[in-house]
């Protein structure tokens with residue numbers, strides 16, 4: 564198991580070294596920063612499990628660092644403020660700005676260990692529940708919530724383009740009725756695995772309905788994504804599904820849309836992809852259809 568890393572943000576060199584020494588004896592790995600800017604750089608680039616932050620730092624207050632980081636709802640790093648201030652108002656101020664805890668200087672090893680472990684336990688639970696909140700339990704792919712979060716983020720500062728493929732398994736009810744719901748579940752897991760195996764880093768799969776998946780491509784334009792989906796469909800046609808040695812055949816229908824064509828939000832893209840998917844279902848299923856606003860719909864296989 565990798566070591567737990569604690570970031571020490573302290574401008575007093577002696578105090579910083581002393582703290583690093585205590586943390587080392589407690590079995591923690593440490594990173595050190597002597598100002599808010601240096602701490603921000605470390606937090607942006609390294610995996611930090613918890614941070615001990617001095618209140619008074621040369622470039623800004625430690626509280627401003629905490630406040631800036633916890634603004635991001637996905638931030639799971641607990642921040643513990645360290646200070647010589649004794650007044651309860653100060654404790655209130657530190658906790659109100661998002662610090663997980665507060666320790667008085669001079670620091671006592673036993674207390675520090677107890678408080679750090681409490682903060683780490685909290686962070687670990689938070690990470691676990693954040694992960695559960697964005698995953699589909701059956702297939703292990705992302706879910707609709709994740710798709711919404713990620714596309715909201717994309718559309719708030721659009722960079723390049725984004726392509727969305729929406730797939731719906733053909734005659735899936737018949738799979739359940741003929742082979743049983745358990746085999747149907749197995750097929751969903753296998754389809755999710757097939758989709759994931761064809762994607763590049765930054766692309767992702769989400770199960771957004773019973774037998775419906777959305778695939779988001781960040782590195783492929785509409786035409787390339789269509790070609791990839793056709794390749795996946797061809798692989799699906801050639802495979803047997805469910806239990807080993809079965810004769811079960813499964814295909815899917817797919818609508819593909821690029822943000823260049825439906826450039827507003829996830830809702831607009833899903834609507835456009837769904838129209839293409841509907842067109843594919845109506846015209847024989849088992850095909851990938853590229854949605855092209857203003858140009859009509861083009862079936863590509």
Ligand code: GH3
Nearest residue numbers: 731732733734735736737739744745747748773774
């Ligand atoms: P079409 O080609 O028009 O899409 O036909 P279809 O039968 O796939 O579509 P329909 O929407 O009528 O049926 C989808 C089926 O997917 C119905 C439902 O029982 C099944 N389903 C939804 N979620 C799950 C699941 O988690 N596991 C299993 N085994 N089946 C599921």
Ligand code: MG
Nearest residue numbers: 574617619620
């Ligand atoms: Mg200081």
Ligand code: MG
Nearest residue numbers: 731732774775
């Ligand atoms: Mg469906």
Ligand code: MG
Nearest residue numbers: 731732733735
């Ligand atoms: Mg279906």
